[in-house]
Amino acid sequence: MKTTQFKVLEEVSLNNPIFIEGLPGVGHVGKLAVDHMVDELEATKFVEIYSPAFPPQVYVGEDGIIEDMKNELYYYKTEDEDANDFIFLVGNCQALDTDRQYELCGSILDLVESKGTKKVFTVGGFPTGQQVEGDRVLSAATDEETIEMLKEADITIRSADGGIVGASGLFLALGRLRGMSGACVMGKTPGYFIDAEAAEEVLVKLNQLTGLDVSTEELEQRAEETRQMILKAQQMEQEMMNRAMAQQQQSQEDLRYIG
Numbered sequence: 001m002k003t004t005q006f007k008v009l010e011e012v013s014l015n016n017p018i019f020i021e022g023l024p025g026v027g028h029v030g031k032l033a034v035d036h037m038v039d040e041l042e043a044t045k046f047v048e049i050y051s052p053a054f055p056p057q058v059y060v061g062e063d064g065i066i067e068d069m070k071n072e073l074y075y076y077k078t079e080d081e082d083a084n085d086f087i088f089l090v091g092n093c094q095a096l097d098t099d100r101q102y103e104l105c106g107s108i109l110d111l112v113e114s115k116g117t118k119k120v121f122t123v124g125g126f127p128t129g130q131q132v133e134g135d136r137v138l139s140a141a142t143d144e145e146t147i148e149m150l151k152e153a154d155i156t157i158r159s160a161d162g163g164i165v166g167a168s169g170l171f172l173a174l175g176r177l178r179g180m181s182g183a184c185v186m187g188k189t190p191g192y193f194i195d196a197e198a199a200e201e202v203l204v205k206l207n208q209l210t211g212l213d214v215s216t217e218e219l220e221q222r223a224e225e226t227r228q229m230i231l232k233a234q235q236m237e238q239e240m241m242n243r244a245m246a247q248q249q250q251s252q253e254d255l256r257y258i259g
Contacts, residue, residue: 004052017112020086021120023071027189027191028199047111053100060232071091109180122168136202141172172184
């Protein structure tokens, strides 16, 4: 596999769908919020995404069955025929390097654009390094009109204090080049634990911005599932480091023997 591969599970026609991204990141705020939206809305998976940009590993489940590193697209059709439908991007990883992140995000935008997407919301965490008090949601956008929409939802507009790293920033930048408008909705979080509270507050604002009515009651359960996923990833990383150290030690011993 040299480029991103799309496994299309269902061909679907959608009405000007709003694209919402929620991949792993700081505090897993975006992943928690958007995974939860997918579950609560009972959205339908229609594409699986595999890419050489993803980490070279798999997860091993309780039953010994592996789980691939992948992203997934889900759709949700609203009951109102005149209202926007939705496409959600979720997954267990992001791309590892810059070049492949561009290729991956561009390929995903090709697909959602073909479905009629003109508006993008990306969702993530804003690291504070300390406990958060007061308003927890802030945002940045592609254009003045979207900024005004954010202000009407009583969302703090982020000032010139740095960038938006990873897919959450890149989807907005590449989308704007295609004529798409959008915003990154961020939840303030200490950044060193899985933050269900920040995800909940972000979800409340997403409901306002999109017209959806997604309950937040089960977010803590979703947070626990994410904790278990992260624990498995950390265990795998530690195992890889241990093997690398053992190989290095063996090589050093071999060199001493030769000498």
